[in-house]
Amino acid sequence: MHQPNGFLRKKELIAIFGIALFLTGFVGFLLASNYRSLQKLRDSAQKQYEYEFEQRGWSLEHFLENQRQKVTSIANTGKLDLYFENKALGMSMQYGLRSNLLSLALELSQFVRQQQIGDKYGPFDMAFIETGAYNEKWHHIHMFPEETVQANIDLGSQILHPIHWATFNLSLHTWYDPMNRLTFAAESLGVTTATPVVGETTILGEYIPQNKWWLNFIVGKE
Numbered sequence: 746m747h748q749p750n751g752f753l754r755k756k757e758l759i760a761i762f763g764i765a766l767f768l769t770g771f772v773g774f775l776l777a778s779n780y781r782s783l784q785k786l787r788d789s790a791q792k793q794y795e796y797e798f799e800q801r802g803w804s805l806e807h808f809l810e811n812q813r814q815k816v817t818s819i820a821n822t823g824k825l826d827l828y829f830e831n832k833a834l835g836m837s838m839q840y841g842l843r844s845n846l847l848s849l850a851l852e853l854s855q856f857v858r859q860q861q862i863g864d865k866y867g868p869f870d871m872a873f874i875e876t877g878a879y880n881e882k883w884h885h886i887h888m889f890p891e892e893t894v895q896a897n898i899d900l901g902s903q904i905l906h907p908i909h910w911a912t913f914n915l916s917l918h919t920w921y922d923p924m925n926r927l928t929f930a931a932e933s934l935g936v937t938t939a940t941p942v943v944g945e946t947t948i949l950g951e952y953i954p955q956n957k958w959w960l961n962f963i964v965g966k967e
Contacts, residue, residue, distance in 0.1 A: 867901030870949055871939065877910030877923040887916075890926035894936050904953060905931060906939040911959070921959045928957060 863869075876893040888896065890907075897905040910923040924940065931938045941947050941954040 863899050863901040869900055869902040871904040871906050872897050872900050872902035873906045873908050875909035876907040876927050877912075878915035879918070879923075880916050890923050891930045893927055894930040894934060897931075897936055898934065904937045904939055904949075906947070921963055924957070924959055 874893050874896055875887065876890045877887070879887040879889050893907060894905065905927075907924065907927055911920045914920070928938060928940070930936075937953070938955065939947050939953050940956060940958070942956070942958045945954050946952070947954060
């Protein structure tokens with residue numbers, strides 16, 4: 746005996762509805778599982794990042810503890826003193842010291858790169874290094890004169906030839922400030938500098954101009 750078509754149609758609709766409900770639940774389960782997996786991955790990545798950052802922070806702290814005197818000579822920004830002052834006050838990595846270390850990272854990375862270049866390719870007969878257009882606000886792109894001298898030492902250069910000064914007025918310091926500070930630092934550290942006036946010839950091994958000619962133009966020329 747055949748069942749009525751309406752009854753069969755009803756069973757088909759129920760079956761389709763059940764399958765659709767199952768598929769919806771299954772897809773929802775997959776989405777939820779995927780979300781939980783992504784959340785776990787993000788949490789794991791975050792913990793790994795924090796761990797690595799913490800390790801680098803303590804490594805940097807160890808470096809600062811053992812190299813404070815030398816780092817002070819190349820940083821010359823006050824940031825290093827701020828770090829040790831906060832540390833002496835008992836400030837932790839989570840509250841204060843971490844930001845201090847971040848601000849020192851640029852200073853130290855430049856120092857490390859210079860030493861690596863000197864160790865790999867040096868020593869050099871003469872190094873042409875920029876000194877000028879510096880300011881605390883854009884210290885990450887221009888070194889202070891004292892840092893230029895230290896860079897010459899790190900590179901293993903016998904003679905420092907300063908460049909990028911007394912040309913365009915790109916900062917707030919006087920045009921002669923770079924050379925006044927650089928030559929003072931160089932003389933203090935025993936670094937030989939080449940200071941040719943514009944158009945003067947420097948002959949390596951024969952003639953290295955070292956006259957402080959800019960001093961003659963300071964009075965009334967600021």
